[in-house]
Amino acid sequence: MTATILSGSELAKSMRKEIETDVTAFVEQHGFPPTAAIVRVGEDPASISYSNALEKSFGQRGLGFQLHALSGTASQEDIVELVARLNADPSIHGIMVQEPLPQGIDESAIKDALSPDKDVDGVHPVNTGRLAQAAPVGRPPMVAPFFVPATPSGGLEILKQHEVNLEGKHAVVVGRSSIVGKPMALLLLRENASVSLCHSYTSGLPGMCLMADILCAAVGRARMIKGDWIKPGAVVIDFGVNFVDGEMVGDVDFNEAIEVAGMITPVPGGTGPMTNIMLMKNLIGAARRQVE
Amino acid sequence: MTATILSGSELAKSMRKEIETDVTAFVEQHGFPPTAAIVRVGEDPASISYSNALEKSFGQRGLGFQLHALSGTASQEDIVELVARLNADPSIHGIMVQEPLPQGIDESAIKDALSPDKDVDGVHPVNTGRLAQAAPVGRPPMVAPFFVPATPSGGLEILKQHEVNLEGKHAVVVGRSSIVGKPMALLLLRENASVSLCHSYTSGLPGMCLMADILCAAVGRARMIKGDWIKPGAVVIDFGVNFVDGEMVGDVDFNEAIEVAGMITPVPGGTGPMTNIMLMKNLIGAARRQVE
Numbered sequence: 001m002t003a004t005i006l007s008g009s010e011l012a013k014s015m016r017k018e019i020e021t022d023v024t025a026f027v028e029q030h031g032f033p034p035t036a037a038i039v040r041v042g043e044d045p046a047s048i049s050y051s052n053a054l055e056k057s058f059g060q061r062g063l064g065f066q067l068h069a070l071s072g073t074a075s076q077e078d079i080v081e082l083v084a085r086l087n088a089d090p091s092i093h094g095i096m097v098q099e100p101l102p103q104g105i106d107e108s109a110i111k112d113a114l115s116p117d118k119d120v121d122g123v124h125p126v127n128t129g130r131l132a133q134a135a136p137v138g139r140p141p142m143v144a145p146f147f148v149p150a151t152p153s154g155g156l157e158i159l160k161q162h163e164v165n166l167e168g169k170h171a172v173v174v175g176r177s178s179i180v181g182k183p184m185a186l187l188l189l190r191e192n193a194s195v196s197l198c199h200s201y202t203s204g205l206p207g208m209c210l211m212a213d214i215l216c217a218a219v220g221r222a223r224m225i226k227g228d229w230i231k232p233g234a235v236v237i238d239f240g241v242n243f244v245d246g247e248m249v250g251d252v253d254f255n256e257a258i259e260v261a262g263m264i265t266p267v268p269g270g271t272g273p274m275t276n277i278m279l280m281k282n283l284i285g286a287a288r289r290q291v292e
Numbered sequence: 293m294t295a296t297i298l299s300g301s302e303l304a305k306s307m308r309k310e311i312e313t314d315v316t317a318f319v320e321q322h323g324f325p326p327t328a329a330i331v332r333v334g335e336d337p338a339s340i341s342y343s344n345a346l347e348k349s350f351g352q353r354g355l356g357f358q359l360h361a362l363s364g365t366a367s368q369e370d371i372v373e374l375v376a377r378l379n380a381d382p383s384i385h386g387i388m389v390q391e392p393l394p395q396g397i398d399e400s401a402i403k404d405a406l407s408p409d410k411d412v413d414g415v416h417p418v419n420t421g422r423l424a425q426a427a428p429v430g431r432p433p434m435v436a437p438f439f440v441p442a443t444p445s446g447g448l449e450i451l452k453q454h455e456v457n458l459e460g461k462h463a464v465v466v467g468r469s470s471i472v473g474k475p476m477a478l479l480l481l482r483e484n485a486s487v488s489l490c491h492s493y494t495s496g497l498p499g500m501c502l503m504a505d506i507l508c509a510a511v512g513r514a515r516m517i518k519g520d521w522i523k524p525g526a527v528v529i530d531f532g533v534n535f536v537d538g539e540m541v542g543d544v545d546f547n548e549a550i551e552v553a554g555m556i557t558p559v560p561g562g563t564g565p566m567t568n569i570m571l572m573k574n575l576i577g578a579a580r581r582q583v584e
Contacts, residue, residue, distance in 0.1 A: 108425075108435045125435065128424045129417030132478075133400075133470045142470075143400045143417065168495040176481060178425045178434075186424075189468060189489055194500065196488040197481055203460040208486065 003236070003261040006158050012273035015157075016061065019280050023062040026287065034287030035064025036094040036120065037086045041079060041105070042072030047098045057276055063283060066092065076105050080113045087115040093287035094120035096279075117290065120282040122147035128178070131186050145289060147282050152184035154274025155216060155237045156191070158265060164235050166191040170211055174198045174225065174251070175218035180239050184216050205229075215261075217251035227256025236264040239271050295528070295553040298450050304565035307449075308353065311572050315354040318579065326579030327356025328386040328412065329378045333371060333397070334364030339390045349568055355575060358384065368397050372405045379407040385579035386412035388571075409582065412574040414439040420470070423478050437581060439574050444476035446566025447508060447529045448483070450557060456527050458483040462503055466490045466517065466543070467510035472531050476508050497521075507553075509543035519548025528556040531563050 027033050036058060038051050051067055058065040068082055079097070086095050095118045097110055111119075116126040130146035159166065171193040175181035185195045198208050199219075209215055209229040215236045217225050222242035230236060240251030250267030257264055265271055319325050328350060330343050343359055350357040360374055371389070378387045387410045389402055403411075408418040422438035451458065463485040467473035477487045490500050491511075501507055501521040507528045509517050514534035522528060532543030542559030549556055557563055 112436065125418045125421030125425055127417075127421065129419065129421030132420045132424050132474055133417055144404065168493045170495075170500075182424055182481075185489075189474075189491075192491070192493040194488065194490045194494040196486065197477075198486050199481075199484070201460045201484040202486040203462075208462075 003258045003264045004162075005258075006162055006235075006237075006263050006265045007269055008154065008158055008265060008271055008274045009269040011158060011161055012277045015274075015277045015281075019061050019277065019284065022284050026284065027062065030291055032091070033062055033064045034093050034283045035066065035091060036096065036283050037066045037068055037089075037092045038096050038098060039068045039070070039079065039082060039086070040098045041070045041074050042100075042102050044098075044100055047100065051098060054276070054279075058280065058283075061280060063280060064091075072102050074102070076109060079105065079110055083110065083113045087113075087118060090290070092118065093290050094118050094283040096121045097123075116146075118286060119147055120279060120286050122149040122183070122282070123179070128183070131183060134186075134190055136190050136192055145285075147286070148187065148278075149179050149183050150275045150278035150282060151180050151218075151239060151271060152187055153278040153282075155184055155239060155265075155271050156187045157274060157278065158237065158271065159214070159235065162263065164214065164263070166193045166214065169193045169213040170196065171214040171216065172196045172198060172209055172212035173216045173218065174202075174205070174209065175216075175220070175239070177218060180218040181216075184218065184239075188214065188216075215252075219251050221251055222249050223251070223253040225252040225257070227253060227260050230257055230260045232260055233262035234260075236261045237271060238265050238267050240267060241272065295550045295556040296454075297550075298454055298527075298529075298555050298557045299561055300446065300450055300557060300563055300566045301561040303450060303453055304569045307566075307569045307573075311353050311569065311576065314576050318576065319354065322583055324383065325354055325356045326385050326575045327358065327383060328388065328575050329358045329360055329381075329384045330388050330390060331360045331362070331371065331374060331378070332390040333362045333366050334392075334394050336390075336392055339392065343390060346568070346571075350572065350575075353572060355572060356383075364394050366394070368401060371397065371402055375402065375405045379405075379410060382582070384410065385582050386410050386575040388413045389415075408438075410578060411439055412442075412571060412578050414441040414475070414574070415471070420475070423475060426478075426482055428482050428484055437577075439578070440479065440570075441471050441475050442567045442570035442574060443472050443531060443563060444479055445570040445574075447476055447531060447557075447563050448479045449566055449570065450529065450563065451506070451527065454555065456506065456555070458485045458506065461485045461505040462488070463506040463508065464488045464490060464501055464504035465508045465510065466494075466497070466501065467508075467512070467531070469510060472510040473508075476510065476531075480506065480508075507544075511543050513543055514541050515543070515545040517544040517549070519545060519552050522549055522552045524552055525554035526552075528553045529563060530557050530559050532559060533564065 130143040171188040206229040218239040238250035422435040463480040498521040510531040530542035530544045
C-alpha cells in the first residue's frame with residue numbers, strides 16, 4: 001500500500017485565492033488592508049529570513065505589513081513599550097513578536113503584554129486558555145473568540161479538507177510544545193478525538209504511536225518516527241522541520257511511512273505552507289473583529 | 293491483591309494543620325487573614341449548601357470569608373459590576389463565583405471579569421492558559437504564577453504525598469471538563485507522564501483504561517469504570533461524586549477496582565476532602581502575592 005499524500009502546498013494554493021478575495025473585499029469596505037506588525041529584536045539570521053518571507057507573502061496577498069526591528073541591546077521595557085504602542089494603534093490589527101528574544105528577556109512578560117485581540121500567533125495565555133476551555137465543536141463555545149497558533153491550525157485544516165473523520169478516533173501527538181504539540185492536542189480533543197500526548201519521557205513510544213489512527217509528529221528530530229511505529233492505514237501529520245545534509249526532512253521517516261500509512265503529509269510541502277495561510281486567516285479575522 | 297486505599301480525608305487532616313499554621317503566621321504579620329469573597333446568584337440549594345460548607349471550613353481555619361448573594365434576577369452587568377468591585381477591594385484576596393448561574397448569563401464573560409490574581413478557583417482563561425503553557429516541573433515555568441482548579445490539584449497532591457512516580461508513566465484521564473479532566477491532564481503532563489484524554493466519544497474506552505498506569509476518572513457516571521478496565525497494580529484517582537440510592541459513589545466501581553488496582557482513592561473520603569484544602573492553599577497563595 002502506498003499512502004495518499006496530503007499536499008499542504010496544493011491546499012495553501014487554493015486557500016491563497018480565498019484570502020486574496022477576502023482581503024480585496026476588506027479593502028473595498030474599509031479603505032485599508034488588515035495589517036500586521038512584526039517585532040524583531042536583534043539580528044538572528046533565521047528570524048530575519050522569516051520576517052522577510054512573511055513580508056513578501058503578506059504583500060503578495062495585499063495584506064499590510066510593518067516591521068519593527070529593535071537592536072539586540074533593547075531592554076524588556078523597550079519591547080513591552082513598543083508592544084503597548086502597537087496594541088493602542090488602530091491601524092495595526094495583528095502583532096507578532098519574533099523569537100528568539102535576546103537572553104535575559106522574559107518571554108512570558110512579552111506575551112502577557114500583547115493585546116489578546118491582536119495576538120494572531122495565539123501565544124497570549126488568554127488565547128491558550130480559551131482554546132483549552134472551549135467546548136467541543138458543534139456545542140456553544142463557552143468562551144470569547146480566540147486565536148490558535150497557525151501551525152497546528154494548518155495541520156487540522158489539512159485533516160478537515162481531506163475529510164478525515166476525527167470523532168472517536170485515537171489521535172497521538174508526539175511533542176508537547178506550547179506552539180504545536182499542546183494546541184494540536186487541544187484542537188483534536190475539540191473534534192472529539194481521544195488524544196494521547198507523548199514526549200521525551202514517554203516510555204514505549206513506538207507502541208503508543210502504533211495505536212494512533214491519527215499520528216501527529218512535532219518533536220524536531222529528523223526521521224525519528226519509523227514505518228513500523230505506524231498503524232497500517234493511519235493518517236500521519238508531520239510538523240517536523242529538520243535539516244539533514246542540507247535537505248529538509250520531517251520527524252517521520254517518510255520513505256518508510258508512505259508504505260504503511262493511509263495518508264501522510266510530506267516535508268517539505270505539507271504542514272509548512274499552511275502555517276503562513278493560517279496566520280493570514282488569523283490576521284483577517286482579527287481585523288474584522290476590530291473594525292466591523 | 294487488595295489495593296492500598298489513598299485516603300484524602302487523612303491527608304486533608306494533616307494539611308489542615310499546615311494551613312492553620314500558615315494562616316496564623318499571615319495574621320500575625322499583616323493583622324488580617326487571607327479573605328475570600330464568594331458570589332452566589334439565586335437560590336440553587338446545592339450552591340447554598342456548598343457556600344455554607346465553605347464558610348464553615350474557612351472560618352475554622354481562621355480564613356476570612358464574605359458571602360455576596362445576589363437575587364436570581366440579577367443581570368450579567370450586576371454580576372460583572374460586583375466582581376469588578378471585589379477585584380478592586382484590597383481586603384479581598386480571592387473571588388469565587390458559584391455555579392450554576394441563572395439562565396441567560398454568559399459564564400465566560402463572568403470568568404473573564406475576574407482578576408486573574410484573585411481567581412483562586414483557576415477558572416479565568418489566563419490561569420488555564422498559563423497552566424497549559426507552563427514548562428514541565430523542574431524546568432523554569434516560562435509563565436507568571438497561576439492558579440489551578442482545586443479538585444485536580446488535590447488529586448495530584450494525593451499522588452505526590454504517596455510518592456507515586458509519574459515520570460514516563462501512562463496516565464489516562466477519563467472526562468474532559470475544564471474544571472477537572474483537562475487541568476488534571478495538563479498537571480500530569482507537567483509531571484512528565486504521557487497523558488491520554490478520553491471522553492464520551494472515545495471508542496474502546498475499556499481498552500484505553502487498561503493501558504493506564506495512573507487512571508483518573510472524572511465523568512460523573514456512577515461506577516462506570518469496572519474492575520476489568522483496570523490494569524493490575526494501577527493507581528486509580530476517582531473524582532466522581534454521584535449518588536445512588538442516597539449513597540455517594542465514585543465513577544469507579546470501587547468494590548471491583550480494589551481487587552485489581554495497586555492504589556485507589558475511595559469515594560467519599562478521597563479526592564473530595566482535598567478540594568477544600570487546595571482552595572484554601574490557593575487563597576493563602578493569592579493573599580501572599582497581593583500583600584507581600
